Amino acid sequence: MSATWxxxxxxxxxxxxxxxxxxxxxxxxxxxxxxxxxxxxxxxxFHRWQGPTAAHPFGTDGTGRDILSxxxxxxxxxxxxxxxxxxxxxxxxxxxxxxxxxxxxRLREPLAVLIDVLIAFPVLLIAIMLSxxxxxxxxxxxxxxxxxxxxxxxxxSRGEIRRVARTGYVLAARAAGLGPVRTLxxxxxxxxxxxxxxxxxxxxxxxxxxxAGLSFLGYGAPPSTPSWGRLLNDLQDYVTLYPLxxxxxGLAITVTVLAFNLFGDALREATDPRLVRSRSERTR
Amino acid sequence: xxxxxxxxxxxxxxxVVVDRLTFSVPDGARLGIVGESGSGKSLTTLAVxxxxxxxxxxxxxxxxxxxxxxxxxERRLARIRGRRIGAVFQDPLTSLDPLRTVGxxxxxxxxxxxxxxxxxxxxxxxxxxxxxxLPEPEQAVRLYPHQLSGGQRQRVxxxxxLAASPGLLLADEPTTALDVTIQAEVLDLFxxxxxxxxxxxxxxxxxxxxxxxxxxxxxVLADGRAVETGSVERLLAAxxxxxxxxxxxxxxxxxxxxxxxxx
Numbered sequence: 001m002s003a004t005w006x007x008x009x010x011x012x013x014x015x016x017x018x019x020x021x022x023x024x025x026x027x028x029x030x031x032x033x034x035x036x037x038x039x040x041x042x043x044x045x046f047h048r049w050q051g052p053t054a055a056h057p058f059g060t061d062g063t064g065r066d067i068l069s070x071x072x073x074x075x076x077x078x079x080x081x082x083x084x085x086x087x088x089x090x091x092x093x094x095x096x097x098x099x100x101x102x103x104x105x106r107l108r109e110p111l112a113v114l115i116d117v118l119i120a121f122p123v124l125l126i127a128i129m130l131s132x133x134x135x136x137x138x139x140x141x142x143x144x145x146x147x148x149x150x151x152x153x154x155x156x157s158r159g160e161i162r163r164v165a166r167t168g169y170v171l172a173a174r175a176a177g178l179g180p181v182r183t184l185x186x187x188x189x190x191x192x193x194x195x196x197x198x199x200x201x202x203x204x205x206x207x208x209x210x211x212a213g214l215s216f217l218g219y220g221a222p223p224s225t226p227s228w229g230r231l232l233n234d235l236q237d238y239v240t241l242y243p244l245x246x247x248x249x250g251l252a253i254t255v256t257v258l259a260f261n262l263f264g265d266a267l268r269e270a271t272d273p274r275l276v277r278s279r280s281e282r283t284r
Numbered sequence: 285x286x287x288x289x290x291x292x293x294x295x296x297x298x299x300v301v302v303d304r305l306t307f308s309v310p311d312g313a314r315l316g317i318v319g320e321s322g323s324g325k326s327l328t329t330l331a332v333x334x335x336x337x338x339x340x341x342x343x344x345x346x347x348x349x350x351x352x353x354x355x356x357x358e359r360r361l362a363r364i365r366g367r368r369i370g371a372v373f374q375d376p377l378t379s380l381d382p383l384r385t386v387g388x389x390x391x392x393x394x395x396x397x398x399x400x401x402x403x404x405x406x407x408x409x410x411x412x413x414x415x416x417x418l419p420e421p422e423q424a425v426r427l428y429p430h431q432l433s434g435g436q437r438q439r440v441x442x443x444x445x446l447a448a449s450p451g452l453l454l455a456d457e458p459t460t461a462l463d464v465t466i467q468a469e470v471l472d473l474f475x476x477x478x479x480x481x482x483x484x485x486x487x488x489x490x491x492x493x494x495x496x497x498x499x500x501x502x503x504v505l506a507d508g509r510a511v512e513t514g515s516v517e518r519l520l521a522a523x524x525x526x527x528x529x530x531x532x533x534x535x536x537x538x539x540x541x542x543x544x545x546x547x
Contacts, residue, residue: 105338168379175333175373175454176393176444177366180358190383273428274382 008270015270018263021255029076038066040073040226049242058248061235071248073226078208078256081141085207086200088146093153093199098184100154101161115155123148124210131219138211141220145210149203157195164191194268201264205257212253228252285349285368285451285484286311287332292344294327294336294508302327302508304344309452314478314485316495316516318531319505325488326374328505329454332486333371334361348452366393370445370483374457376437380429386413386440387425393447412443416473435466439473446477453478456488471497492535496520504528 009015044064050056058067100111127144134140164170165188173187174180189196214220215229223230228249235246269275287309294302302324309315317325331342334353346353348368353361365371370393373379380389387409394400400408406425413421416439429437438458445453455474459467475498478485489495495502495516502519504512504527512525523529 168373168375168377169381171335172371172373172379172441172444173381173392174335175365175369175371177362177364177396178392179362187381191381272383274430 005267005270009266012266012269014262015266018259018261018266021259022263025075025079025256025259028072029079032073032076036069036072038069040065040069042066049238049245051244059242059245061231061245062238067231067245067248070226070231071228071252074228074231074249074252077138077221077225077227078211078252081138081145081211082204082208082256082260084142085146085149085210086204088142089149089153089203089207090196090200092147092150093157094189094196096151096154097158097161098188100158102165102180102184102188112158115151115158118147118151119155121148124213127210127214128217128219131214136214136219136222138221138225141207141211141214145203145207149199149206153196153199153203156199157192160192160195161188164188167191194272197268197271198264201260201267205260205264208253208256208260212249287452287484287486288345288347288350289328289332290345290347292328292331292342292346294324294331295341295343296339300508301340302331302342305505305508305510307503307510307513309484309486311451312482312484313501314487314499316492316499316502317486317488317505318490318492318495318502320490320527322507323505324508325490325505326456329371329456329486329488332454333365333369334358335365363397366450367397367399367448368450369452369454370448370450371454372438372441372445372456372458375461376434376441376458377461379441380437382429384428385425386418386427386429386432389429389440390425390443390447393444397448399448408447412447413440415446415477416440416443418443433466434462435470438462438470442470442473442477446481446483449481449483451483452486453481453483454486454488457490458487459494460489460491467494468497474498490531492520492531496535504531 009019042065044060047056047060047064048062050060052059056066056068058071060066096111096115100108100115103111123145126148127140130144131137131140170183170187173183178186211220211227212229212232215227216233218233220229221227231249232246235249239246289308290306292302292305293300305328307315317328319325327336327340330336332346332353334356336342342354344354348364353364387406390412391400391405391409394408395405409425410421413424418424418436418439432440442458458474459470462470471494478498485498487495487499499516502514502516503510504525506527512519512523512528519528520532523532
């Protein structure tokens, strides 16, 4: 696999677009920690509702805040939530799925039931409940969406892990002397990666949406944290008067979600040697 | 390496699938286990490896050079598998990891058992690729399984099974999924490699004609019981049991049966 998967990823338009957007997002997020065009929280009563101008390319909102700076700073919230909740989802999902598929026999059925029960809980409602109790914070968003999508990943990948665990090459690996844990990490998980990658990119995308949605409702990012969702909420009352301003956070959310989905699909294809023609075959 | 199986019984719940099976494979011997599908021959090989499905329960005794394997903790078994017992399985289409290169898989047992460094493993993979007569070994080790033919994949399987020079080679229907001409090539390879390495061989098949090409002794299984055992020549010449007779008749239907050619 080595570095060829990167080349394969970038060869695909979807992969190149997804990767470019995600790299841009991460760069913006990092830069916004030390620099933004203007202070994203500074209000300016003399420049409210500015259209796009040289000083404010995205315009200003009803308190005179520079929307470009705010969207720019909001990137870090989005990136943080997407990465962390995908990570939580990955750990929760893989552990539950592996235990449910290959764990001790007494554990498998109860786990399957537990997963089904957990899936029945609506993720966003739980997040709202938690943040009503604990106060709005990104931690609540990450935990709620991470666990919520983790259970979904567990359900989808449990069957896949089971299928792979029954294949001849897993038996062959065991017969070659590989222990159960390393068989899981060396052969089973890599071969379930196509499913996992798609599920993870999907859950990162949905986490971005969830964070925006929760922040929009006031249950996500606290006011001190810049968030595209809350910006949308701040602007929505005036959407008929100043429709141009709402476009920017909306566009940012849409493009990010799209990028995660396309990136996941392309990555799945690029890391599968069966879908990637080798160089020798291509020149032949 | 000698393998002694005594009173091996395998159960799925109340259902007995292998019933008090006893056989032994002396050092360097080549035993073929033959039987119809469902006769318990594959389960017997899995029991020797300690890789029976969870639901199956094995009792009796499986000794490798005198050491009892049944009931040995997983950790100890893992050290024996691949190193002292090599195994080749039926379907070459699925018995290689699609995400690993041929070289990786050939040398996997060596890496696992700490018998080779990464660099040495690469050289060993080349040696094994040449040993099992893969065309253009330098290229072959870099290929993925889907780029090989069925016969070539089974060669990789055989190479991997022999990588750590095990004293006992288990082969479970290794040629069943291959077409007849390829089958003959792979059997010749088996014959040659087992002779070269001096390993003991247990070869499981449903086809006596295949068995006769590589084995000297036969154990006939039916419904989980040993019904007949003896040398290949005797069994082909004078089958005692109905099941054996049926298998011999089936084997004779295959044109290249060596017993017929020699007769």
